[in-house]
Amino acid sequence: MKHAITLLLFILLNICNCIGQTIHISGRATDQRTGEAIEFANVVALSDKSIPISFCATDSMGNFTLALNEATDSVRLRVTCIGYHTWEKTVALPAEALNLRLKPAAERLQEVKVKGRAPGLRVRGDTIDYQFRKYTDGTETVLADVLAKLPGIEVDKKGQVRANGKAVEKIMVNGQDFFSGQNEQVTKNLPADFVDKIQLNQNYSEYSWLDGFNTRKSTVINVEVDSVHRGRVTGGLEAWGGYRDKHREALQLYSFGSKVMWGVNVHDFNTGEEMMSLIDYVKTIGGVKAYADFFEGETSVVDNGMSTLSYMENSNDTWKRDNRTVSASLAWNPDEATRINAYCIYNGEQNWGDYQIERFFTANGTTSLLEQTDNRQRHFCNLGLTLQRRLSPSASLSLRSYLVATPQKADHSENNIAWNTNGNGIQSTTLLSFAKRWGNHTLLTFNGNYILSHEWHRIDTALDSLIALSASPVMQRRTLSTQQANLGSSLVRRIARGWQLRGHIAFNWMRTGVRAKSNQPQYRCDLQEDIAQAYAAGLFVDKTQGTVKTQVGTDLIGLHTHSASRSFAVCPLVKLEWTPSPIHSFSISFKRNVKRDNDEKFARLLSITDYQHVRRFDGEVESLRLHDNIQLTYHYFDIIPDFTLIAYAGRIWTHHPAVTNYTTDGSITLTSYSDGDKARTVNYGYLSVRKGFPFRVIFSGKVNYQQSDYQTIYNRQTSNDRWTQWSGEGAFTSRMKCPFNVEVGGRWEWKESLTGLYDYKVHLVSWQAYVKPMVTKKGTWDLSLPLTYLSDKVNGETYHYWNLSLSGHWKIGRFTLQIEASNMFYLSHFRRMNVSTYQDYIETRTENWMPGFIIAGVRWRI
Structure with missing residues (x-):
């Protein structure tokens, strides 16, 4: 290497x-x-x-x-x-x-x-103004529906947006960061008929209001609200009801003034949508964390693993779900030099799962059949406040503060053996940044942030639990607290018509503490702490020659911690980008960083996972690890003919990773950790293609790939394990001017796990094909009737399904009548298959999914 x-x-x-x-x-x-x-x-x-x-x-x-x-x-x-x-x-x-x-x-x-289509856009340097009405047909309900039809823009099911192959960092409303980077709150809630203009800026900088200096460029979308909905309270009210007591209610209120904008969204429903998945949660908290280097300052040089609190995994594998969401935002410009943004998001959910499981234990080669049920309650609350103040035309101050809470509980049962888990997490983050520039050549920043995190986990096992080797149930309550303080300063200097130098210094202080209480003495633990300090200096050089851009530099980091022997690290960054024309580019990059395990590995305690798994920490595992990442990227984007191709592939090495050791003692599996001598690797790849044809048909397709190679120890014997996953989707969609259009496409997924001493291999092949006819009278009504065929195959066992759905809207003045149906062939029962690797076993799961429903309602536009 x-x-x-x-x-x-x-x-x-x-x-x-x-x-x-x-x-x-x-x-x-x-x-x-x-x-x-x-x-x-x-x-x-x-x-x-x-x-x-x-x-x-x-x-x-x-x-x-x-x-x-x-x-x-x-x-x-x-x-x-x-x-x-x-x-x-x-x-x-x-x-x-x-x-x-x-x-x-x-x-x-x-x-x-x-001959050909009007482009429906204007290109001005790095900015694209969309004449979006050339691409829409009046069936769009929210902003996400509009953006999804624009060339070069992708919107996923959760409302996250990519433009020109890059993640959109912010969606602004009237030039304001209305929801502080929580893009899904804008795309999923802002009504489509509010939109007047859409502008894509591919070279946006947070310094845009510091005259004469732009850096840390990113991709943003600005949405202008039309004059009809400015200066007064507008919004909408929805009420739905239908088969199997399904319901859906929503309230949206907005006010878009010249100095003050605010919005409120309330949703309550039991039709199965998942508002806040684990991935969404990671993106949310990860976005909060990303603001630590808001002003080009590498304040945190050691990743403390604090990007997320514990959050229960969940997806569509549920047969019943109740959900409610409340969000509010405020943007206030008291004067031209001050911007204030505040927001809050709450999501509360209760869901029930029912599974039939075949579990293969990789340590001894045995198989067991299980019936499992879960009843989960999850709550997520995120509060944010941002203050930006331009002290002068050449100086700016930024203060950002966030608070996140994740209370949750779950009741589990496997073959009539029950256990309960309860968890609460609170994390607060405060970030302060100051920037000062001199001319168009020098920028000096000072940055500081403080992060405080507390997590509480409680598990209760019943009398008949295998782990409760006593006459009474076992209870354990663990507390994990983490503090991190970072200070840093950076200097960006443009010199002599050529070189740009970026240097920074930083200091990190991290403290992690853990304790445990239990009614059994072996599961108790007094407070144990680990403190880590890091001192860093870095220098980076950027230069461009014609169509080639180069970035080279390194961080030198001094480390001191009780739980690691490493005292020094060199973290280089090398990046080469070649742009032979404005529409396509190649790049290759290499980056190394230091990550710290933010859990109990530094301590000595026994931690209960479930009724048959206990984790043992002996305090002898390294807490600091080096990660290397090399990536190749190709990017082609020509917006006039509507053709986009993005491809990247990479490999990540984790040096001397923590290796999991499983020791089976009767019905109990004891998990411990040791330092490995073989790097853990992850290979990944991504391909995305979108092409608009002159005959008004659009093709879009994606392929994702990930493969992980790692070591596991079973009863003192080492196993080289591998997890591989491929997934993809593709569709042809017509955009004819006639009332009738159609979309034809498919999705597929392939998973394979090779795990354990017996080289046990399990793989899942899942695919679906669909046709979606759509009939539309622009601005009046629309109707679609998707028909989907699905197939799941796991180790020779195959399930086949047909799914018929329905969606329709009819606008009458300020009212819209709506109807929606899903899984109409399975109004009482619906199953899917899945595989996963967990603890010391591989599961093949038959999941009972939510049955179909039919629901109708009315929306009133205020």
Whole structure:
């Protein structure tokens, strides 16, 4: 690995010499005869080798702006537009605003037949203005429905958005970060008929209001609300009811003023939707954590593993679910220099699971059959406050504070053996950042954050539990608390038309404490603590030569902790990006970081997992681990013909990982940990394609791949295990102007687990194909009737299913009548199959899923 890093550094450091500051060329294109502005003219900047280095299109006024990173004194501009002769000329840099007068072609435009679709967008440098009504048909209910139909934009089922293959960091409303990065709250709640304009900015910077300096660029979407819904309280009210006592209620209230905006959303339903999954929770808390380096400051140089509190895993494998959600947001601009945002999100859920399980124990090769039921209650509450203050045109202060709580409980039963788990978690985060810039070349930041986390876990086993080797039940209550304080400062310096240097220093302090109470002495533990400190300095160099960008640097980290022998770490970062044209790019990167195990591994105690599993911690496992990540990425995005291709693949190494040891003693499995001598690896890949065709059909497809190789010890014997998963989806969707359209597609998933001393292999093949006919009268009514065929196959056992659904809307003034149905062939019973690796066994599960329903309701637009 060291030789690979050295070779990569050598290649990158010898590719290019220097870079130039970003140069902007602006101007206006007009008709030579009439003087009228020319819209949608393509403006391309060419290098001396005729390689495109930047491009844009003129807006409705004929204006354009090109951004150049090429270190040159001149550039060749080429302007083309249907109906006009090509305009081409060498322009000296820097240049004044250009007035480009295009000569009409001999054959007048109105006499030329132009075939194809109107693009429905305007490109201005890194900004795209969507004329979204060219892509919608009036059936859209919320913002997510609108965004999903725009070229280059993807929206998943949870409302998360990707644009141009990159995750959208924020969805702003009227230029305000309305929900502080909680994008799903905007996409799933903002009514579609509120939207007036949609703008995609692929080069957004938090410094946009610090005049003259932009860095830490990201992708954001800005949604403008129409004038009808500004300056007054608007919203909607929904009420649904239907078969099997299904119901759904919703209330939405909004006010979009010039200085104050606020919104409230309330939902209550039992139709099975999962509002806050484990993945959504991880994204939410991970987003909070990401603000620690808000102003380019690498404040936290050691990942303390605090990105999430414990949160019960859950998905669609439930036969009954009740859900309620309340969210509110406030955006206030008391003056031009101050921005205040606040939000809260609450999600409460109760769900019931019912499973038939075949469990293969990888240590001894035995198999058992089980009936399992679960009754879970989960609550999630997230409060956030953000204050940004521009102290002067060159200085800014940011304060962000978050509070997260996750109370939850569950009752479990396996073959009439019962146990209960209760958990509560509270995490508070406070982040303070100050930034000061000098001219357009220097930026200095100071950053600090403090994170406090407390988790309580309680487990109760019944009298007949196998683990309760006494006449009374066993109870254990564990408390895990973590504190982390980080201070840091960074300096970004642009020098001599070429180099950009970024340096930082940081100090981290981390404390973790654990204790346990129990009615059995062997499960008790007095307070035990582990304290870690890290001192870091880093220097990074960015440079660009033509179409090649290079970033090279390293962090030097001094470490001190009671639970690790490592006292020093070198964490390099190397990245090479080649952009041969504005529409596609290649990149390769290598990154190393240090992570700290944020759990009880440093302590000495026995921890009960369930009625037959106990974890033993002996305090002899390293807590600090090195992680290496190398990734290759290819990105193609051409928005005019609506073609996007994103592909990346990578590999992650965890050096000297904690290896799990399982020791079986009768019916009880004791879990312990030791330091491994073989790296744990994860290979991953992703491919996404979207293509719009001239005959108004869109193809979209995705493929995901992940493979993990790791070691496990069973009764003192080492096993080399592997988990592999492939998944994908694809669909053809018509976008005809006629009332009838159709979508045809499919999804598939392949899982394989090779685990244990007996090389036991289990694999799942699951796929589905569907056809979704849609009939629409734009702005009045729509109806769709998806028909889906599903197949699950696990080790020779196969289940087949047919699923018929229904969705319809009919607008009458301010009212909308709605009907929805799902799984209409299975109104009483529905099963799916799944496989998973857990503890010392592999499960093949037959899951009872929620039966079908039919529901109807009305929505009143306030």
